[in-house]
Amino acid sequence: MSRIPTQARIVIIGGGIAGCSTAYHLAAQGCSDVVLLEKAQLTSGTTWHAAGAVGQLRSSASITRLIQDSTALYSRLEAETEQATGWVQTGSLRLACTPERRTQIEASVSMARTFGLDAQMISAAEAQSLFPVMQVDDVLCAAWMPSDGKISPSDVTVSLAKGARMRGVKIFENTAVTGLEVKDRQITAVLVGEHRIECEAVVLCAGLWTRQLAATIGVNVPLQPTLDQYAITEPIEGLPLHAPSIRDPDHLIFVKEEVGGIMLGGYELNPVAYTDPKLPQEPYYLFQEDLEQFESFMTGGLHRIPALAETGIRSWVHGLDSFTEDGMFILGEAPEVRGVFVGAGFNGFGIAAGGGAGKALASWVLEGEAPYDLWPVDICRFTRHHRSDEHVRLHAYEGFANHYGMGDPALLEKLGRPLRRTPFYDRLKHAGAVFEPIAGWECPAWFETDGDGSSDTSSAAACKAAEETAILSDLSPAAKFAVLGSGAATVLKRVFATPLGAEPGSISRALMLTPSGRIRAEADVLCKSAEEYLVIGDTARATLLFEQLRRAVETREDAFLVDETSGWAIIGLAGPNAPAILQAVVEPRKWRAGLAPGTGFETTAALSPVWLLHQPERDVIGWTLHVPTEYALAVWDAIVEAGAEQGMVLASRRSLSWLSQMAGKPVWGIDFSVEDSPAEAGLEGEIDSANGQEFIGAEAFAGRKGAAPERRLAKVICADPNASLSGKQAIYLGDEKIGWTTSGGARQGGNSIALGYIRTDGKPPQGCTVEVRTERVPVEILPLAPAAPEQAT
Numbered sequence: 001m002s003r004i005p006t007q008a009r010i011v012i013i014g015g016g017i018a019g020c021s022t023a024y025h026l027a028a029q030g031c032s033d034v035v036l037l038e039k040a041q042l043t044s045g046t047t048w049h050a051a052g053a054v055g056q057l058r059s060s061a062s063i064t065r066l067i068q069d070s071t072a073l074y075s076r077l078e079a080e081t082e083q084a085t086g087w088v089q090t091g092s093l094r095l096a097c098t099p100e101r102r103t104q105i106e107a108s109v110s111m112a113r114t115f116g117l118d119a120q121m122i123s124a125a126e127a128q129s130l131f132p133v134m135q136v137d138d139v140l141c142a143a144w145m146p147s148d149g150k151i152s153p154s155d156v157t158v159s160l161a162k163g164a165r166m167r168g169v170k171i172f173e174n175t176a177v178t179g180l181e182v183k184d185r186q187i188t189a190v191l192v193g194e195h196r197i198e199c200e201a202v203v204l205c206a207g208l209w210t211r212q213l214a215a216t217i218g219v220n221v222p223l224q225p226t227l228d229q230y231a232i233t234e235p236i237e238g239l240p241l242h243a244p245s246i247r248d249p250d251h252l253i254f255v256k257e258e259v260g261g262i263m264l265g266g267y268e269l270n271p272v273a274y275t276d277p278k279l280p281q282e283p284y285y286l287f288q289e290d291l292e293q294f295e296s297f298m299t300g301g302l303h304r305i306p307a308l309a310e311t312g313i314r315s316w317v318h319g320l321d322s323f324t325e326d327g328m329f330i331l332g333e334a335p336e337v338r339g340v341f342v343g344a345g346f347n348g349f350g351i352a353a354g355g356g357a358g359k360a361l362a363s364w365v366l367e368g369e370a371p372y373d374l375w376p377v378d379i380c381r382f383t384r385h386h387r388s389d390e391h392v393r394l395h396a397y398e399g400f401a402n403h404y405g406m407g408d409p410a411l412l413e414k415l416g417r418p419l420r421r422t423p424f425y426d427r428l429k430h431a432g433a434v435f436e437p438i439a440g441w442e443c444p445a446w447f448e449t450d451g452d453g454s455s456d457t458s459s460a461a462a463c464k465a466a467e468e469t470a471i472l473s474d475l476s477p478a479a480k481f482a483v484l485g486s487g488a489a490t491v492l493k494r495v496f497a498t499p500l501g502a503e504p505g506s507i508s509r510a511l512m513l514t515p516s517g518r519i520r521a522e523a524d525v526l527c528k529s530a531e532e533y534l535v536i537g538d539t540a541r542a543t544l545l546f547e548q549l550r551r552a553v554e555t556r557e558d559a560f561l562v563d564e565t566s567g568w569a570i571i572g573l574a575g576p577n578a579p580a581i582l583q584a585v586v587e588p589r590k591w592r593a594g595l596a597p598g599t600g601f602e603t604t605a606a607l608s609p610v611w612l613l614h615q616p617e618r619d620v621i622g623w624t625l626h627v628p629t630e631y632a633l634a635v636w637d638a639i640v641e642a643g644a645e646q647g648m649v650l651a652s653r654r655s656l657s658w659l660s661q662m663a664g665k666p667v668w669g670i671d672f673s674v675e676d677s678p679a680e681a682g683l684e685g686e687i688d689s690a691n692g693q694e695f696i697g698a699e700a701f702a703g704r705k706g707a708a709p710e711r712r713l714a715k716v717i718c719a720d721p722n723a724s725l726s727g728k729q730a731i732y733l734g735d736e737k738i739g740w741t742t743s744g745g746a747r748q749g750g751n752s753i754a755l756g757y758i759r760t761d762g763k764p765p766q767g768c769t770v771e772v773r774t775e776r777v778p779v780e781i782l783p784l785a786p787a788a789p790e791q792a793t
Contacts, residue, residue: 004172004195009033010365011190012203013177013213016047017350018343019205020157021073021358022365023164023171029362032168035197037190039176042161043154044283045207047350049319050153051230051263053245053256054352055092057112057119057145060376061728063328063353065115070355074151081166083159086152090242090257093127094143095136097250104406105143106773111728112145113771114740120144121774131246133239133307150245150256153351160358180217180340185554187217187339201339201365208322209279210344219334221379222324222386223345224396225274227287229294229318230265232258233311249404251300261314264301267348267403268293273393274320289316323347325386325395327403331361331377332370335547341365342379347399369514373675380544383439391416418442422476423569423632427640431650438539441477444652455654460747462655463662466620469647470575472639473656475624476632479523479542480564481535481549487558488533492525495552497678497687497695500525500533505600509616511678511686512548513697517704519676519683520697521545522668526600526613526626534564534626538669569632571639572621574659577646582623584642585635586612606631606638620659658746661753664715664784670727671713671742671755677701679709680757682784709760715782716741716754716770723770723777725754730771731779738765755784 010026012019015038023036038044054074056067074087096102105121112119124139161171179191180202190197204210208225215221239257246255253266272293302308322345324330330345343361346353363371375381385391394415418425420440429435433444434455446455465471483491492500498510504527512521523537523545537545546563553559573581582605583591590603600613608631613624627635640648651659660667672681678701687701718725725744730737744754758765764783769776 004175004192005035005170005197007198008035008170009199010035010201010203011197011199012036012205013190014038014045014205014207014210015042015157015161015171015173016045016205016207017043017050017153017157017160017354018346018357019203020160020164021354022203022205022343022361023169024160025359025362026365027164027167027169029366031366034164034169036161036164036169036171037175037177037192038171038173040283041173042171043157045209046319046321047157047207048154048284049286049317050351051254051256051265052086052151052153052351053092053254054149054151055145055245055247055349056117056148056352057094057108057143059108060328061111061115062373062376064112064117065372066356066360066374067352068115068117068356069359070352071147071149073355073359074149074156077156077159077163081159081162083155083162084152085156085159087149087156088151088242089147089149090244091130091144091146092148092245092247093130094247095127095250096140096142097138097248099140100406101250102140103773105141107726109143110730110771110774114728114730114737118145118147131243133236133305134246135304135306148245151351156351177213180213182217182337185337187337201341203341203343203361203365205343207344208320210322210342212279214334214340214342217337217340219336219340219342220382220387221330221342221344222382222392223322223330224324224392225279225320226323226396226400227272227274227290227318228265228321228348229289229316230263231289231294231313232263232315232317233261233308234314235260236262236305236307236311238307246304248300248304251303252404253297253300253304255301255305261311262305264297264308266297266300267400268296269401271397271400273397275393280320285319287318289318321346321348323396323400325392325399327399328377329353329357330379331357331374332364332379335380335543338551347403367516369516369518369520370674373673375669375673378544380547381540383543385419385440420477422474423629424474424476424636427633427636428474428650433652436653438477439542441539443477443539444474444650446652446654447650456747458652459655459658462649462651463658463746463748465647465649466575466651466659468576469649470573470577470581470643471649471651471655472643473572473621473651475570475572475621476568477539478565478570479537479539479545480568481537481546482562482564483533483535483549483553483559484531484562485559486531487556488531491552491556491559492533492535494695495548496523496525497697497701499688501527501598502530503527504529505602505611505613507598507600507613507616509618509686511683513678513695513701514674515697515700517677517697517700518674519668519672519678519681520674521548524616526611528611536570541669567629569627569629571625571627571636572623573639574620574622575648577648578623581639581642581646581648582612582625585638606635608635610635618665620656620663620665654745657743661743661746661755662748664755664782666713666755666784667743677704677709679704680711680713682713711739711757712760713742713755713784714758714764715784716744716756717780717782718752718770718777719750720752720777721750723752723772725752725770725772725779727754729754731756731758731781732769732771732776733765733767738768741770
């Protein structure tokens, strides 16, 4: 114990791939005052028995980008540290055996190319030439990623540890953490027996043990230990050394060449969750192979590689790994305790992600913000019901089983539903709503009408009604946080960069910036009085928004924060007939005509107290009614009755997304994110830095003011009736990539519509194309954002 320092800037707990990668990158980014503690030996938890395949093609652009960082690191690490890593660039194949899978893989390949990944669609015969012992009678095509590879999990982890030590990081094995100290919601120290290490930050990379350790200080890490196994065969004649890895999602298997034989595993539809509260403590722990559970993999393997029927099994690996409900790992600063960061729950692809995850996490720790949009893995994507062990178990089980699924959220999650329901759930269900879970809320994805299950039909009908009559939407799942007290306005002016209205009833669409001047979040801020404001934010980002507000109020005595999400229902209306519908339900004496956008008032509708608001102009919803939940059904039913005479149509989340694309109104979290500046999103005009408002990020914003951004949002229109624009598709001018789409799917007048970023070096380019499922289609680019007010002429 005497060798362990009593103080360090950062302490990392866990000596697997995630912990050692984070240590390496912290040192590489200039911080060597780092201590890494491992309770046994490096890699001895779950890293050592990982498969070691590194595949970059993922459903998320952010994770594809992150694994590209892993690949770049692994390709150079051995030369840097002179410690073998086992890295071999083998390439990999992803097979498509159904038309639906082909569509999915083609879209993924196009997305990957958007961010510079070399990805190609090849024929079944070409795939077979790369892996000759594979039969391809049922294969339609394959994605080929030549820069993918394989690596030795233990060797690369030891190499990362050596690289960290070379830069001054102190690593201690056989050193178990016995406790964590927290004061005023800030981590202060790590305990190793009676030894205390004072620190500014702790990074929890303890694998499947992370949830239990984090829980001791009230931090929730919703991962589930799950049994996972693979077999390694004897050599197979005709299989080339270092042949490409194969993912065959239609048969639930992956295959990796291993010393002339293959490693065979996958993601079964009936995984086995580990429910014993006592996790194994022995290093290098494995379970006896489960032949019955492995049967589905063997069936898929025999189908794809017939030679397996005559090949023996050399060894089995049956161990634990940690999984989450959405198949994505957990990264970032815990909302419950400042200075506690997490890198865990890697869902079976920790080696592929480990290098890039450590790089991103190191930057997050040092800079206080994610280096790019990492929302798919951000720990703040979870909410209060994820503290339920049973919920985590059920949904991690489902996430494992759906690892190779097609990705429609309305069709995937079935267990533990419905969980969170608005007052209008039964009304919407009766009207044909197809629900998708968002932060546990049941949200209408689309409506089935007259037996037509198409989301496009439902969305098109709602968009037509929004233009000609009226639409009605349930916005109740939105996060709603009251900021109260004499200091409420001061707090919000610090948190938000957008000037806020001070008159009761004023509502502002407000941006929250990071210290570097990028967009952290967006919310509506309603002023109810000088000492009462309501912040209304994105459903999925409720935890993120609440934490930012809590940090702003917790040191003050003149302001406090209350979660009022469950206390209010929000009813949204839009369309030319919306005012007439509202006038029909609001008591005549309390109706105000000519209400300007961004204003509202407290009134009575359908005998119920409500706030009636004319939304800010950037919202596709024109009007909202905020109703206490106990009155909500009375108001909803009155609106439905009044709307029946006005041709009103129910609108879903996808309908509203279409309307945003058609109107050229970008949506937070889809069209702009923490990766973008206000200028890039075309929103710099909403920030008034001249009023002396000392908001977070003001200095960085002022430093960029007046400088032309490298990219800007634009509207993208495709007239090809057979093409469908979507997000993360590359935009080309000739053969040069000049941007990418952020959202899409809307259809307007026979055209497919999207929003996207394009390089800004003059007027919108002419003659552009977008890559749709690996094919280029011509598009028109239209400017989206107006000039900032101070630049307008």
